[in-house]
Amino acid sequence: MRTPVLQSLGRYQIEAEIGRGAMGVVYQAFDPKIHRDVAIKTISLAGQDAGDEREYRERFAQEARAAGRLSHPGIVTIFDAAEDPDTHEPYLVMEYVAGEALSKILSEANGKLPLHAAVQFAQEIAEALDCAHSQGVIHRDIKPANILVTKEGHAKIADFGVARLNQEVVTQTGQVVGSPAYMAPEQMLGKPADARSDLFSLGVILYSMITGFRPFQGNSAQTVCFKVMNVEPVPVTTFQHEVPPALDAIISRAIAKDPDDRYQSGAEFSRDLQEFREGDQSFAEATSFFARVIAKDLR
Template structure:
């Protein structure tokens, strides 16, 4: 076939039991399309049934406008050839990539799963159930975008053309309720998506067999092998999410594809904060269904129009160095000592100097004979008071020359008083005391009471015995007569 209506056929892209897919050019709009045409080998009844389903599916898919869903351009029947013109995707199917041995990392899988769940959520919210999610119906573009194809013969949207009891789809990717011919909803597509993710992570299908009956039995009754036992590099949270999609009971799966995408986002974000991103390579996962998740910003040096490089990395490096310097300075700083209050001790009372009388015979001083009683105030080791000394009966016979001895004794007492004054230890200067609390105030000194001054007889004992008056006049002594021997 070279041409169908205004579509010029250029190459064959694929062929199945129910039809052929061509790459063609729309001559009216001058754009490349993928043209799906029903096989002429079908019986008239089969052709009529699948033509009605193809047209119904085309109407449903035409309502879907999502970046991860193939776009439907046209449908019709030309010369008994039912056809469907859809968007041409320059890429490869996931099935061809897996068959060629391409390994998809868990981080890349998280991105693809986010796009897949996002596209299914959009379709389910518009009452479209794909019913045939499998690697052959998932296209990958060179820029990494996923496209869901084949909203066509093998799968039908929710409509009156889908009858309960009819089994439609690929056996290895069917949900348990789909195998049993029950009424389906979006949870059947979630189960099929779980099978695809399981196959990418482990390299094997969870339910496989040589016969359709064997595959159907395993889907209904057997639990797939643990993902991490096959591929230990898969994060635990990702393995648990895929296994939840493969629950036998639809009530135990994610109830909507949007819920599955939200759980994928949340788990990927938590894993990225805790340990890289939990997806195996430390890169942030994009799990937002076609919308690129915000990636961690990296310092990039770009060439500007003037040829200068961006200074942002250098500014960041300078900030790091500044923070490190401040930290080292704070670590080397000694802790401040607690402030102490220095309280000076109260000044010592001034030392009482001994009273020193002028020398005998000086102006305003006592006579030499009256200087003896003052010695008991000058030195502590002065002789006892004269009143307690024994009286010599021959003392009256001493000559007046003894007054010269009195003067010498008074002078000696004066000198001894000065020596005692100089030998007295000087008061030590007050030392500062450290107290955290002020000391109690010093006790108040009571004024000293002066004893009443009594008039005393200033005459010395010698003067009184000699009969001297108070003004210092003494009678002349008489020499005793010489005795003849």
């Protein structure tokens, strides 16, 4: 954690900077009114002209309201949305999750996790996505950096209500939109994302957690985009011979090029993963053991 430059934001007392990206900064803060720790994500409007900025603020309010209605154990809860009184830049106040980003956990584990852990996380994410999708909320940027793993060893999705706003800004500034390695083909073609787009991204994450490799790789964003749209990935079993064919089939369906060939809902994806987990008692026991181990490591 970095020592923050800000001391406060609205009524919130800034305690530490816990993340920084092209679109803003994430802080750990304290809400003295409710007496709880929170996370605050600021959103930079640098480079926006007055007209675009006004429209962006309206979109921010709409997205925050939609995401703020989501209530699920697998989704980071949004508590508040406001603007910095000095810079007038918007920010979101969210549930503070004590844990680590899945991206960091994967990095420290040389890119992959035990099979039972990967399936557990994927099922939890699928269930959380089903909750959001049932209320008409699409994430659009499901990737390991946006998945937090709690000290208890469970996955939670962060940045609902932020991904679409970020994409609107970067589109106007000419930057690459989204995370190509995890984006669905239709997103790359500029088509509207839907629930199946998020589930494609989850399929890519599951593939990566099991093999240690992303299914679509390249030395440039253009190469990755080409492969996502045109090249079939190497089967998971090529890298991991012990992966049961049933799980390979689940992943292949999740990352199908045509949205109609994919899982149509998070509930459907979750059901197949649950059936897979229940099919082997030793697998279920290993999942429970891993949850206890990762909880101990994150404390």
